[in-house]
Amino acid sequence: MNFLKKLVPQAAAEVQQLSRSSIHTSVVCCRVQSGRYRITTKRNRALTYEMANPPHFIGHRKSWNSWNTSTLKDALRPSQTAIEDVFIRKFVTGTWHALVCSEIIIKRQHNTIRIAALIRQAITPRKMYFLIGYTEELLSYWMQCPVTLELQTVGDKKDVVFKYI
Amino acid sequence: MYLSRQLRLLPRANIARSLSSSGAHYTTAPAEDSHSTIEIPNRIERSPTDILQALAGTVGRDHTAPHYKYHDDPFLIPMSNAAKRTYAMSKESGRKAAKWIKEEHRELFMHQEAQPAVEKFAPSMVYTEDSHVEESSLRQLISQGELKDAVLVYNLLEQKGTSISPDLKQSLLELVCFHNNQEPLPEEYIEERWFMQNNQRRERSAKTWKDGDLAEKLYSEIEPKTPQSYASLIRGMAKYLQCERAYALLQEAGEKQIQLDTNTFNSIIQIVSFLKDTAEQRWQLCTELLQEMSQQKLRPNLGTLNSVLQCISTFGNFKLARSAALQVLPEFKQLGVSPSLGTYYYLLIIFCRERGPVSHVIVDILNDIAGKEFQIEHPKDTYFFATAMDVCRNHLHDKSLAKKVNELLHTGKNYDLVGDSFKESIYYRNYLALLCQTESLDDFMLTYDLLVPNIYIPEPGIMEEILRAVEINGGVEYVPRIWSDMVVFDHTHRESLLLYVLRILVDNKPSGESPAQQQLPEQGAKVALDMYEKVEDAIKRLRKVSFTGQMLGDILTLLVRGGNFEKACEVFAHVDKNQHRIPGTPAESALQEFVEASVLEKSPSQALVVLQYAVENNMDSSALAKRIHEGFTLNEVHLSKLKSLVGESFLDK
Secondary structure (H helix, E strand, O other): OHHHHHHHHHHHHHHHHHHHOOOOOOOOOHHHHOOOOOOOOOOOOEEEHHHHOOHHHEOOOEOOOEEOOOOOOOOOOHHHHHHHHHHHHHHHHHHOOOOEOOOOEEEEEOOEEEEEEEEEOOOOHHHHHHHHHHHHHHHHHHHOOOEEEEEEEEOOHHHHEEEEO | OHHHHHHHHOOHHHHHHHHHHHHHHHHHHHHHOOOOOOOOOOOOOOOOOHHHHHHHHOOOOOOOOOOOOOOOOHHHOOOOHHHHHHHHHHHHHHHHHHHHHHHHOHHHHOOOOOOOOOHHHOOOOOOOOOOOOOHHHHHHHHHHOOHHHHHHHHHHHHHHOOOOOHHHHHHHHHHHHHHOOOOOOOOOOHHHHHHHHHHHHHHOOOOOOOOOOHHHHHHHHOOOOOHHHHHHHHHHHHHOOOHHHHHHHHHHHHHOOOOOOHHHHHHHHHOHHHHOOOHHHHHHHHHHHHHHHHHOOOOOOHHHHHHHHHHHHOOOOHHHHHHHHHHHHHHHHHOOOOOOHHHHHHHHHHHOOOOOOOOOHHHHHHHHHOOOOOOOOOHHHHHHHHHHHHHHHHHHOOHHHHHHHHHHHOOOOHHHHHOOHHHHHHHHHHHHHHHHHHOOHHHHHHHHHHHOOOOOOOOHHHHHHHHHHHHHOOOHHHHHHHHHHHHHOOOOOOHHHHHHHHHHHHHOOOOOOOHHHOOHHHHHHHHHHHHHHHHHHHHHOOOOOOOOHHHHHHHHHHHHHOOOHHHHHHHHHHHHHOOOOOOOOOOHHHHHHHHHHHHHOOOHHHHHHHHHHHHHOOOOOHHHHHHHHHHOOOOHHHHHHHHHHHOOHHHHO
C-alpha cells in the first residue's frame, strides 16, 4: 500500500521508543473494552447479532470478520492485510453511504478477495449494480487482485436488529 | 476421510482379512511377471487455466438461478428483459467510473502490489503533445492495440523528423486499417458488446471508410509498395465498404504483378455484391477472382468458402444460387477446407428462403454436425443457431429438428457461439413459439419452466402465442400462473393480451369436478381483480391501456364466478358511472350472470341498476327483467321501477 510507505519513518521512531519502555505494569485495557457495547439509559441502542456477542464468543456463537491466512506461522503480509481490511471497510461504508447495516466480512482465498455485507434496500437495484461494479473495480485496482462483492439486501434497517440495550 | 469412515463401519475381523488377503496378492504378483516394465506416461503440457477449465466443465448453467453476472439476491434479480439489460449495463458503467477515477487520479494508483505486476491494474501511460517518444514506444503501443495513442505518437515522431522503419509503418497501417482509425470498444466491456448488436445492424450496408485519412497517407508513404501494404489497405477498404476503390486497388496490384494473399482476395469476394448488380454478373466476378487466386497459386481457406457463399446468398435468382452453392461445396471439400458454423449459416439462408421452395438442407446439416463441438472460426459463426431455429420454426415447422438444434447448442462449449443477447432472444423466441404450437401443453410447460424467466423472458408476441396454445388445449388451469408471469414481465399494458387472458378464463367455465379446477373460480376472480386494479392504476398514470366494455364485462363475470360479489358491484358501478368514457358495453351474458348473482345475494336494487343500464344501452332487456321478476319478491318501489324500465305489458305476460 502506498500510504504505508509514508508511515515507515514514523513507525521506525515508535520502535525506538518502545525499546526504551518495554515493560507494562498496567492492566491490558483492550481485552475488556473492544467489541463490547455499553448499555444506554434509555435502552435504545440497537445491536445486530454480531454486535450483541462479545469477542469471546467468536468461533462459538459468531464468526470472524476477516478471513485470511496472514497470521499463520511464516505467513505473508500480516500487517498489510490488516490495514487493507480497514481500508476496504472504510471504502465500502463510505461508498455505500448509509446503506451498509452489518459488519463487512472480508474473505481472502488465493488471490481473490470476497467482501460480504448486508445492504439496505434504500436505492433502486440499478444504482446498486452501479455501485457494485464501481466498488469491485476500484478495489481491485487498489489491491491489484480480483475483488468480488457478495451482498445480501434487507428491506429495513430494523430487520438486522437483534436486541436493544 | 470417506474411506476411513467406511472402514470403521466394517467389523474388525473383516478388515484384517481383506487387508491381509490383498497384501498377499500384492506380494506375489510382481514375482510372476517381473519382466513387464512400468510405463510412465509422457507429461502432458497444461496451460495455467486448464485446471480452472476442467473445474468449470463440471458445472453447467443452473436454470433455477439468474445468470451469474447478476447478484443472487431477490431484490437484485432482474425480472424483465429491460431490467436484465439495465442491471448488467449499470454494473459495467460502475466499472467504467472506477476506471475513470483511476486514470484521473493516477498518482494514487502508482503502487506496485502484485508480483509479477499486472499491467491492467496500473493507470495507462498518457501521451501528450510534448511527451518524449521513441520508436520503441510506438512499437509497444501497436502491439497493445492502442490505436489513439499510437496515432498520436506517430504524429509526434513525424514532427520531430524521426525516421520510422518501414515494417513499423506497415504494422501501424494494419492497425489503422483494421479499426478504420476509430477507437474500438475496449475488450473488457463484455456486457456492452453483448447488448450492443441490436442497434448495429441498421448501419450495415453504408460506406464508413474514411477517405483520404491516415491510412491512405501511411500507404502513400510506404515506398516501394509491398504486397503487405496493398493487402492491408484493400482489406481495410473492403471491411468498411469502400468497395470500388478496394477493387480498383486489387486490379492495380494485379497489373503490377504483386502477389497478394488469400485473405485479401476473401475480403474482395465478400463485397462482390456491392460491386455488381445482377446475380449473373456477381457470379462471374466471383469465379474470375477465384481463378485469379488459382493462377497465383493461392490456397483457399475457410474464409474463402464463407465469402463465396456470402456472395451467393445475395443472389436474387434462387436457382442460380442453389446450383452455385452445390458447385462450390464439393470443390472446397476436395481442397480439405472443413466448414464452420458460419458456412452452414450461409447454406441455410441460401436454401431456405421465404419465397423459395421448401428445402430440407438443415436435416443433412444436423446429421453432419450433431454432437460436434465448435469453436469460433469465422465472424458469422454466431449467426448459425438463431437462423437454424428460425428455419425450424418458419420454414419447416418441425419440432424434432428444433430439439436437435437445441441439443447441438448445449453440446460442449457450443453455447459460446449463441452470439449476443439479441440473437439469443431470437433463438428462444423461435424455439418457444414452435414448441407451443406443436407440443402438448403439459410438455410445453416443462420447457417453459426450464427457460423462463432466468434464461429467456418471453416478449408480448410470444406470450400471445402461449396463450393461444393454452386456449386451444383447454389448459385454463395454467392461466393464473401465466398471468402472474405477465405481471412480473410487465406485459400488463398490452390490451390484446389482457383481453386474451380474460377471454380464456370466461370461455372455459370451470366444471368444479376435476380437482385441478377446483380453485379456479377463486383464482380467476383474483386475476380479474388484479387486472382491474392494474388498469385503473395505468389510467391514472396516463399509460396507453384503458378499459373497454368487453374487458369490464369479463372482469365482472369472473368476479361473480369467484364469489366476490362486493367487488363485482364496485366494478359494475364503475361501468355504470363512466358509460360515456368506456367504449363498448359488457356482453349480455356477463350482465345475466351478474343479475343471477344478485338474485342469490338478495339484492334487488343492484339487479335493477343492471336492468336500467341494459335499457339505456339498447341491449336486450326482457330476459333480465324476467329473471328479476321471478327471482325476487319485489316491493312496490322496485316494481314501479321495473315497470317504468320495461313497460307495463311485460308484467301481464
